[in-house]
Amino acid sequence: MNTVLVIGASRGIGLELVRQYREAGDRVIATARDDAGLATLRNLGAQALRVDVADPASVSGFSWLLDGEKLDVAWYVAGVGDRATTASPPTREKFDQLMHTNAMGPMMVLPQIAPMLAERAGVFAAISSHFGSFALTETGMAALYRMSKTALNMYIRCAQHDFPEVTCLALHPGWVQTEMGGPQAPTSVAQSVASLRSTVTRAPSTPAWRGAFLNHDGTPLPW
Numbered sequence: 001m002n003t004v005l006v007i008g009a010s011r012g013i014g015l016e017l018v019r020q021y022r023e024a025g026d027r028v029i030a031t032a033r034d035d036a037g038l039a040t041l042r043n044l045g046a047q048a049l050r051v052d053v054a055d056p057a058s059v060s061g062f063s064w065l066l067d068g069e070k071l072d073v074a075w076y077v078a079g080v081g082d083r084a085t086t087a088s089p090p091t092r093e094k095f096d097q098l099m100h101t102n103a104m105g106p107m108m109v110l111p112q113i114a115p116m117l118a119e120r121a122g123v124f125a126a127i128s129s130h131f132g133s134f135a136l137t138e139t140g141m142a143a144l145y146r147m148s149k150t151a152l153n154m155y156i157r158c159a160q161h162d163f164p165e166v167t168c169l170a171l172h173p174g175w176v177q178t179e180m181g182g183p184q185a186p187t188s189v190a191q192s193v194a195s196l197r198s199t200v201t202r203a204p205s206t207p208a209w210r211g212a213f214l215n216h217d218g219t220p221l222p223w
């Protein structure tokens with residue numbers, strides 16, 4: 001039985017990760033921001049913690065909530081989207097919300113939990129997006145969201161050097177049927193999460209994936 005942490009698990013990909021790991025018999029610690037999300041996680045048999053990754057007061061004390069844990073896998077799933085192009089300047093609030101949630105959150109979390117992951121030679125799996133790839137960018141749509149995921153990808157690349165006992169990954173989940181992905185997305189949340197879990201299970205024995213940017217199925221993506 002592994003111990004798995006899922007950050008940003010109230011709905012969508014995070015909630016499905018909790019569901020599938022619990023179904024597989026793993027111990028799951030998961031976070032949400034509100035009472036309804038926490039209750040949903042407890043109903044699935046997860047240990048539920050209240051964390052807002054964009055609130056420094058909340059996220060900076062995260063390791064206290066996890067005191068003494070050893071972690072096999074930690075998923076950073078929390079994310080917010082925005083479809084605006086560069087033609088419309090973002091408000092400062094929008095810029096801060098996306099950058100804090102998508103890029104600064106992982107920077108706050110990983111240093112706190114790296115010792116817990118190192119105890120198990122574990123994996124830090126951050127849900128990124130192919131929108132964070134320079135090479136795959138052919139439109140200005142979702143410019144700020146792309147910037148936040150590019151920043152996340154660079155963080156993972158750097159963090160791999162600083163936390164060598166942990167495998168650090170940036171993973172694209174596919175275009176997935178969630179509130180963010182919309183109902184027209186081709187991939188169900190169950191399919192995406194099954195593929196992501198399989199890749200992360202193989203990661204510690206795949207040295208080429210250390211600090212990598214991968215599709216959900218393990219295919220390398222261009223930076």
Ligand SMILES: NC(=O)c1ccc[n+]([C@@H]2O[C@H](COP(=O)([O-])OP(=O)(O)OC[C@H]3O[C@@H](n4cnc5c(N)ncnc54)[C@H](OP(=O)(O)O)[C@@H]3O)[C@@H](O)[C@H]2O)c1
Nearest residue numbers: 010011012013052053054078079129175176178179180181
């Ligand atoms: N769906 C896709 O097609 C797709 C494609 C590429 C990448 N992704 C990435 O996949 C990840 C999960 O997205 P999803 O599709 O599952 O979206 P979703 O259904 O909109 O879920 C987003 C999750 O992030 C949480 N969250 C947002 N801000 C947070 C904060 N400040 N603190 C803590 N949690 C916060 C939400 O919690 P609340 O319920 O409290 O708001 C929710 O649990 C995101 O990082 C997203 O960028 C998704």
